[in-house]
Amino acid sequence: MYSFAPSEKQQHLQVSLAEFIRQELVPLLDPDAKAFPFEAWVKAGEQQLQGLAIPETYGGCGLDAMDVFLALETLGYHSEDNGFNFAISAHLLACTVPVWLFGTEELKAEYLPGLSNGARIAANAMTEPASGSNAFRMQTTALPLESGGFMLHGNKCFSSNAPVADVLVAYAANDPERAHMGGITAFLIDRKKHSFSTGTPLEKAGLHACPLGDVFFDRTQVEAHFVLGKMGRGALVFNRSMEWERSCLGATHIGNMQRLLDKAAKLINNTDAGAFGEAVRQEIAYWQAQLDAVRINGYAQAWQLSQKKANPRGAASSKLLISELYKKMTVALCNCLGEKQYLDGDFNRSQADALSSTIYSGTSEIQKQIIAQSIGL
Amino acid sequence: MAQIKDQLREYLLNELNLPLQPEELQDDTLLVSDRIMDSISSLMLVEYLEKTFNISFEPHEVTAENLDSLNIIEAFVNQKQVSAKAA
Ligand SMILES: Cc1cc2nc3c(=O)[nH]c(=O)nc-3n(C[C@H](O)[C@H](O)[C@H](O)COP(=O)(O)OP(=O)(O)OC[C@H]3O[C@@H](n4cnc5c(N)ncnc54)[C@H](O)[C@@H]3O)c2cc1C
Numbered sequence: 001m002y003s004f005a006p007s008e009k010q011q012h013l014q015v016s017l018a019e020f021i022r023q024e025l026v027p028l029l030d031p032d033a034k035a036f037p038f039e040a041w042v043k044a045g046e047q048q049l050q051g052l053a054i055p056e057t058y059g060g061c062g063l064d065a066m067d068v069f070l071a072l073e074t075l076g077y078h079s080e081d082n083g084f085n086f087a088i089s090a091h092l093l094a095c096t097v098p099v100w101l102f103g104t105e106e107l108k109a110e111y112l113p114g115l116s117n118g119a120r121i122a123a124n125a126m127t128e129p130a131s132g133s134n135a136f137r138m139q140t141t142a143l144p145l146e147s148g149g150f151m152l153h154g155n156k157c158f159s160s161n162a163p164v165a166d167v168l169v170a171y172a173a174n175d176p177e178r179a180h181m182g183g184i185t186a187f188l189i190d191r192k193k194h195s196f197s198t199g200t201p202l203e204k205a206g207l208h209a210c211p212l213g214d215v216f217f218d219r220t221q222v223e224a225h226f227v228l229g230k231m232g233r234g235a236l237v238f239n240r241s242m243e244w245e246r247s248c249l250g251a252t253h254i255g256n257m258q259r260l261l262d263k264a265a266k267l268i269n270n271t272d273a274g275a276f277g278e279a280v281r282q283e284i285a286y287w288q289a290q291l292d293a294v295r296i297n298g299y300a301q302a303w304q305l306s307q308k309k310a311n312p313r314g315a316a317s318s319k320l321l322i323s324e325l326y327k328k329m330t331v332a333l334c335n336c337l338g339e340k341q342y343l344d345g346d347f348n349r350s351q352a353d354a355l356s357s358t359i360y361s362g363t364s365e366i367q368k369q370i371i372a373q374s375i376g377l
Numbered sequence: 378m379a380q381i382k383d384q385l386r387e388y389l390l391n392e393l394n395l396p397l398q399p400e401e402l403q404d405d406t407l408l409v410s411d412r413i414m415d416s417i418s419s420l421m422l423v424e425y426l427e428k429t430f431n432i433s434f435e436p437h438e439v440t441a442e443n444l445d446s447l448n449i450i451e452a453f454v455n456q457k458q459v460s461a462k463a464a
Contacts, residue, residue: 174436180416182439232436236420310392310421373415376396 004299006070013067014074020047021078029081031349034208036164037084045118049075050091053244054100059113065244068092069251069302073295076255080346082353083209085252090160090210091115093245094361095122095169099188102228102237107188111167123165125156125189125215126238132158133366135171136180136235140217142172142187144231148224150174150185152196156215160360163201163213166191169241170215171234184234188226196220206352239312245361246315247298247305250322253357254295256350257326260333261288263346267337283336287329294321313374320367323357330354381430381451388425393418404448409441419444426450432457 006014028040044050047061052068054060063071075085096115099122100108114120131137140154152172162168168189175183189196199214229237264284268277301318304311330351337347358364386402389395395402395413408414414422422444423434432454434443443453 181419181441182436230436232439233420233424235417236424239417311394312417313394374394374396376413 004296010067010070013063014070017047017071017074018078021075026079029079029084029209031081031083031209032345036087036161036211037081037209038164040081040084041087041121042118044088045116048116049088050118051096051112051116052092053097054112054116058100058108058116060096060100060116065247065305066299066302067306068248069298072248072251073255076252077259078255080259080349081209082252082256082350083207085256086207086249086353087121087161087210089249089252090124090245090360091122093248094124094160094241095167097244098169098186098228098237098241101240102186103188104225106225107228111188111190115167120166121161121164122167122169123159123161123215124241125159125162125168125170127158128155129157133363135238136184138171138173138184139176140170140172141176142174142185142222144174145221150187150222150224150227152187152189152217152220152222154217156217158202158212159198159215160210160212162198162215163211165198168196168215169228169237170217171238172217174231178232180235182232184238185231186228186234186237187222188228189220189222190226194220194222194226205355206349207356242361243305243310243312243315246319246367247301249361250298250319250326250357251302253322253326253354254291254298256353257287257291257329260330260347260350261291263344264333264337267344280336283332287332290325291329294318294325297321313371316362316367316370316374319361320364320371323354324364326354326357381454382447384429385447385450388422388429389414392425393421402447405446407445409445414444422450426454430454430458432461 025040025043028043029037051060052063052071056062072089079085099111099115115122126135128138128140130139140152140156142150142152144150154172156170170187170189171184172187173183174185177183197216201211201213204212261284268280298318301314304314334347334351382404390397390399390402397413409419423439427433444450
């Protein structure tokens, strides 16, 4: 069992990463900007933040899921740009990881180094206008061709990083009737080799550094060796990537929440808390206790994943608990700190950024469905 | 013969964590029809069978019918192994 005490190696990872983020990355980030921070993306690539989980032989850091969690928690704590942290995490967990787990040797050798070192940006294209939670009921088709390749046709939406992406991990139905049971295929799509287009970034409430947009396939021809896994096994590819995303993306939220609680403590200590001081102290203490609990649950799930144990319930619970706490805590902190937080953009931004955390990687209802199913409910 | 089922039982209970007690997993327990095993677990099982028993599913063979019970899966694996040897 995981001991919960970080090893010397893990402590070193957190300390050296924190130094890099504070000194080299943060100066390149503007959390209020509404544009993708290309310069910071390239800088992050110098430490292979986009390839934390990818083996060193393919140009990544070679960390297991537990250490990926710790690294992303460190990013979430030290970088106030939650949109940038999200762009890195979505790229890593929903795109780079499935290329590593399901790509052919050839594909991995060609794409993983650039996906790990900041040379390439990737987007996951699953959601469609008529299929969100019921993702496998997609309308985008992948028609098998005589050449052995496929022709993709249809529209995707809500794809994080898509407007700036060089590479997509996209899902299309080779047999719509069969849906997840043999009817969905996963592809790596390269903007330089395949014809597709992307829409302009959508206006949204938060996560501004991570542009969100549509993807359009118009009879896009894709060769057979760009299939991830096997034809008809795309549901497996998607689920593995979601298991990683649900287990590790919340680490950035944990870091974000701890940063806000630490700031809240400073704000309260440095000002006259007035008549409600004790009530506010009590409330902050209770949020800290809840954060400690979901953090340990997150560690336990990341550890499970690092042991290569499939645990959909663990991943769903971790995601559910972290995102629900994130959304509630960011609202509550703004409320209980009153005007003190209003002058610090971090509290307001985090509140807006947290709004979508209970939607992406599957909504809270979908996580509850997975948990219910795992206990035969 | 029992070996395939033993290996399968171990995989279904300990790796896929199907919501069943060991004594509830009989040779004819309906895994897909009775919604004990969802489609993602079914696909994971397909990958496991391919790797462990050195067989390959054709796309049209990835169906609930071929994966619905220990008896059915064992028969499918045996038939695949026989036809691989004959080829
Ligand atoms: C910031 C952000 C980033 C995203 N990034 C990506 C990305 O990179 N790639 C990508 O493909 N998608 C992405 N998405 C899309 C996201 O995955 C979907 O929005 C999500 O799966 C929900 O789908 P939907 O919006 O169509 O809502 P719907 O599925 O229409 O759901 C609407 C409501 O109904 C509930 N509901 C639906 N089905 C059930 C059910 N069976 N039982 C109970 N309640 C149910 C939902 O929980 C929700 O509350 C992103 C979304 C956001 C907000």
